[in-house]
Amino acid sequence: MRRWIKRGLLACLATVLVVVAGGFVYVYTLDLDAQPPAEPDSTVADLAFMRDALPPTRGKILAVVTSTSHFPGGEKNAGFELTELARAYYVFRANGYDVDIASPQGGSPPMRRDDEDMVEADHAFLNDADARRKLVASLPVGDVDPARYSAVYFVGGKGTMFDFPNDPAIQRLVRDVYQAGGVIGAVCHGPAALLEVTLDDGMPLLRGRRVAGFSNAEELFLIEDARARFPYLLQDRLVEKGARYVEGPMYLDNTVVDGRVVTGQNPWSTWSTAEAMVRALGHVPVARAPGRDERAVQVLAAYHAGGIDAARKARAERPDADKRLLLMHALVAGMQGRRGDAWRLQGLAHD
Structure with a gap:
C-alpha cells in the first residue's frame, strides 16, 4: 500500500x-x-507469537484472494496484497486454525508486495514452504466446500473490485458459511466480496450492517481518477447496498465488528481484523506484541x-x-x- x-x-x-x-x-x-527493515530471511520461528501457537484443532479458515492481475486495459497492476494475507494467515494459525487459500480462478494468484511495507510475518510467509504451496496452488472458489470452514476471510487488493462482487461461487461461499454460524471477515478492498450476497431469506447480507472498507478519501488520494478506473468506489457501493459505512482516519487501523461480520478499512487494519475474527469465533486471541x-x-x-x-x-x-x-x-x-x-x-x- x-x-x-x-x-x-x-x-x-x-x-x-x-x-x-x-x-x-x-x-x-x-x-x-x-x-532497519525486517530481515528477508525471517521464518515462522522468528515470530514470537507463533511460539505459543495452538495446535490446529479448532477448525479451518479459508482465505480468498483475487485472480485479477491488472486493471482493464492492462496498464495498471492490480492483484492481492501480500501483507493482508500473511499477517492474517499467522494470526489464524497461532489461534488454532488451519488455513486454506482460494481464488476465483484457482492456481497461482497475482501478488503485490512492497518491501518497504513488509514486517517479519510477511517475509516468514514467503519463506514458509507450506504457505507458499497453498498460495501457488490456490483452490478454485467454485470447488470449495463451505461446510469445511468455520470462517472465510477476503484479502484486499485492487483486483478484488473486478472479480469478487459478481462471482456466484463467492456469493455461495459467504452465504453458506454465514448461515451455518460461521464468521465472515474482509479487509481493505476485500469487502467487495460481500456486495451482492443475499441470504436464503432474501435479505442482503449488508443491509443495515455496520461495515468498514477502503474509503473514498483513501482511494482518491492514491488514484485521482479512481472513479474512472474502477467500476465503483467501495465506500459508495457499500452504502448503495444498504450498509452503514463506518469511516476512520485515512490509513489508520479501523476494524468494525457487526455480529459475525468483521471488516477492516485498510491494510493497517489487517492485524485487528484477523484477531477480531478469532474473537467472533469465540476465542481470546493468543497474546501478540x-x-x-x-x-x-x-x-x-x-x-x-x-x-x-x-x-x-x-x-x-x-x-x-x-x-x-x-x-x-x-x-x-x-x-x-x-x-x-x-x-x-x-x-x-x-x-
Missing part, C-alpha cells in the same frame, strides 16, 4: 517541502537507518483522537514506533494542505 502513497509523495515532494516552510528538514536528524508499524498507528490514532498532547504521551510510551510511518502521515497531511498537522506529525517522528 505504501508504494501507492510513495509515488504520489515523490511527485509532490518539492511542493510539500515549500508548503510546510522547511519543516521537513528534521527528516535528516531522524536517524531512520536505526530502524504489536510491531513498530502498529505502535506508530497507535500514536497517530492518539493524535486524531486527542491532539498533539495525547500523541506525545503515546509516543513517549512507544519509543520504537516506526518513524517512517509517522513521517509518511506528515507528508500526506502536507500534500492535503493541512500544514499544522504536517508540522506536528513530523515532530512526532523526530521525538
Whole structure:
C-alpha cells in the first residue's frame, strides 16, 4: 500500500517541502537507518507469537484472494496484497486454525508486495514452504466446500473490485458459511466480496450492517481518477447496498465488528481484523506484541483522537514506533494542505 502513497509523495515532494516552510528538514536528524527493515530471511520461528501457537484443532479458515492481475486495459497492476494475507494467515494459525487459500480462478494468484511495507510475518510467509504451496496452488472458489470452514476471510487488493462482487461461487461461499454460524471477515478492498450476497431469506447480507472498507478519501488520494478506473468506489457501493459505512482516519487501523461480520478499512487494519475474527469465533486471541508499524498507528490514532498532547504521551510510551510511518502521515497531511498537522506529525517522528 505504501508504494501507492510513495509515488504520489515523490511527485509532490518539492511542493510539500515549500508548503510546510522547511519543516521537513528534521527528516535528516531522524536517524531512520536505526530502524532497519525486517530481515528477508525471517521464518515462522522468528515470530514470537507463533511460539505459543495452538495446535490446529479448532477448525479451518479459508482465505480468498483475487485472480485479477491488472486493471482493464492492462496498464495498471492490480492483484492481492501480500501483507493482508500473511499477517492474517499467522494470526489464524497461532489461534488454532488451519488455513486454506482460494481464488476465483484457482492456481497461482497475482501478488503485490512492497518491501518497504513488509514486517517479519510477511517475509516468514514467503519463506514458509507450506504457505507458499497453498498460495501457488490456490483452490478454485467454485470447488470449495463451505461446510469445511468455520470462517472465510477476503484479502484486499485492487483486483478484488473486478472479480469478487459478481462471482456466484463467492456469493455461495459467504452465504453458506454465514448461515451455518460461521464468521465472515474482509479487509481493505476485500469487502467487495460481500456486495451482492443475499441470504436464503432474501435479505442482503449488508443491509443495515455496520461495515468498514477502503474509503473514498483513501482511494482518491492514491488514484485521482479512481472513479474512472474502477467500476465503483467501495465506500459508495457499500452504502448503495444498504450498509452503514463506518469511516476512520485515512490509513489508520479501523476494524468494525457487526455480529459475525468483521471488516477492516485498510491494510493497517489487517492485524485487528484477523484477531477480531478469532474473537467472533469465540476465542481470546493468543497474546501478540504489536510491531513498530502498529505502535506508530497507535500514536497517530492518539493524535486524531486527542491532539498533539495525547500523541506525545503515546509516543513517549512507544519509543520504537516506526518513524517512517509517522513521517509518511506528515507528508500526506502536507500534500492535503493541512500544514499544522504536517508540522506536528513530523515532530512526532523526530521525538
